[in-house]
Amino acid sequence: MPKTNHGALRGRIARELDDLRAQAQFRTLEVPGGINLCSNDYLGLAADPRLKQALLDAVARSLLTGSTGSRLLSGNDRAWEELETEFADFAGTETALCFSSGYAANIGLLGSLLQPGDIVFSDALNHASLIDGIRLSGPAKIVYPHGDLEFLEHALREHRDAKGAKLIVTETVFSMEGDVAPLRDIVRLAQAYGAELVIDEAHAIGVRGPQGRGIAAELGLERDILAIMHTCGKALASAGAVVCGSRALRDLLINRARTFLFSTAMPPYLAGQIRAALHLARAAESERAHLRHIATALRQALAAAGHSFGASTTQIVPVLLGDNETALHVAAQLQENGFAVKAIRPPTVPPGTARLRLSLTSRISLEDVRRLAAAIHTACQSAPQTSSASTVHA
Ligand SMILES: Cc1ncc(COP(=O)(O)O)c(C=O)c1O
Known part of the structure; x- marks a missing residue:
């Protein structure tokens, strides 16, 4: 019998947990009270009864409880396409495409856009899903200090003649700081130095901009941004996320975003819930x-x-x-x-x-x-x- 090495991995698990405890970083799951x-x-x-009722109605209307497959196979449903049309109107973009979470949306989006040879300029406090999306797609990465436009401009100028694509990635309302990215200036820099821009409006949707349409809408910049990611699990009290942008972007994501292609679509009744949440959020x-x-x-x-x-x-x-x-x-x-x-x-x-x-x-x-x-x-x-x-x- 070859000697097994089970002990190595199990020992490492135990050591990692001990380290986390020693650094007061050990986390447990609790139900908040x-x-x-x-x-x-x-x-x-x-906890809004109107949203709960909308969900119950959507469940009652749905023929299926589960989507039964990826959207490219059996999982597409008109409810998603109707929601996407409405979401594009909300975001102020040409089209929109739903993902099963904000994490999946950012990974799929950045993975579809970027390749080795490109350069990404990423705010130092960007969310893990943006960091992981960049990491997985292999471009050169320049992390600029949080909100530091001078640093960003310097870096863009330095790479002005780079051969690959240039992309700036930022949250709009930062999830841990509660501050707002200087989006107008970032758009100006992107345009001046031939870069594109991806923004994450996870904590702005429902809260900022006219009818809660986000910071891009607040500043009238929706059409200057390559992709706007909105989540549905936060102010919309549902689940999932939507990437909003041009028709070409949507087509690319349908064909290339691995978290869209290789994942079961969410149940169709959820589209009804998100749509109702969008109506309630707009009016709030x-x-x-x-x-x-x-x-x-x-x-x-x-x-x-x-x-x-x-x-x-x-x-x-x-x-x-x-x-x-x-x-x-x-x-x-x-x-x-x-x-x-x-x-x-x-x-x-x-x-x-x-x-x-x-x-x-x-x-x-x-x-x-x-x-x-x-x-x-x-x-x-x-x-x-x-x-x-x-x-x-x-
Ligand atoms: C800025 C930001 N982007 C993306 C996500 C991921 O969204 P989701 O929770 O829908 O996966 C989060 C979640 O905390 C977030 O804070």
């Missing part, structure tokens, strides 16, 4: 106004108590705490006080920037926000180290 501040349900649609003006109001109130309360929330200007408000232990301590204290809050630690955020990521939803009251700010302050004071909770960058 209390006032939920770690949800992306920004418009509160996840009072929810958007409330969200802006409570986010401003939270930042004001944190600033008054000397806590840093970075450059947040949106419904996502980080409380920067520095080391993992402090972040875990403060999160645990808040949980005890009835706030569902998570400590966000490296590698999700850069080392030394562990934080609470407070994501507000329109169902949270101003009173809750005030109680939250007070509870954060109390928890920080009892933390073993309150390393960075002191400097405010407004």
Whole structure:
């Protein structure tokens, strides 16, 4: 019998888990309880009875419970094509194509667009799905410091005569910082230096722009951008994602995006749910106004108590705490006080920037926000180290 080496991999698993525990980076799954501040349900649609009814109606209309295959085989359904037409109108683009998640959309999109020899300019704080999409497709990658236009312009100028394609990739509302990319300037640079642009509106959809149509629509730049990725699992309280752009882009994705080609389509009734969510999100003006109001109130309360929330200007408000232990301590204290809050630690955020990521939803009251700010302050004071909770960058 050849000697087996089972022990090697199992030993490595145990060591990795021990390392994670030692670095206070070991994660477990929990069901959130209390006032939920770690949800992306920004418009509160996840518990909206109108959306639930729309889903039930869509299920009742659907002949099939499952899609039965990839969209290129048996899985296509008119419900998806109707949704895509409506989504293109929403995004302000010629066409749209649905994917089963934002992660799959970004991987499929970047994998279809890029090849070795191309150059990608990627914001340092881009989401893992963008990073992985770039990594998998093999272009040269230049990571520019978060939002640093000077660096980006310098890098674009340096590679002005490069033979391959040039692509800038950025989120619009950044998921961990809650700030907004300088999109107008990025578009200007892209045009000046012959680069294309892919944006991820995961945290802007439903929240920013006219009718919640996102930052590109807010700035009227929809047709200047090669591809706009919107997710449906956050403010739309559904699941899936949509890549919006030209007809040629859609055709390319249908033919080349591996996460589209080689994956079972989502059940057709979900298209009905997403469509209803889109209608509700477009009309949710009072929810958007409330969200802006409570986010401003939270930042004001944190600033008054000397806590840093970075450059947040949106419904996502980080409380920067520095080391993992402090972040875990403060999160645990808040949980005890009835706030569902998570400590966000490296590698999700850069080392030394562990934080609470407070994501507000329109169902949270101003009173809750005030109680939250007070509870954060109390928890920080009892933390073993309150390393960075002191400097405010407004
Ligand atoms: C900026 C960003 N892009 C993409 C995704 C992935 O979207 P999904 O959760 O639909 O896979 C996320 C999810 O957290 C995100 O924050």
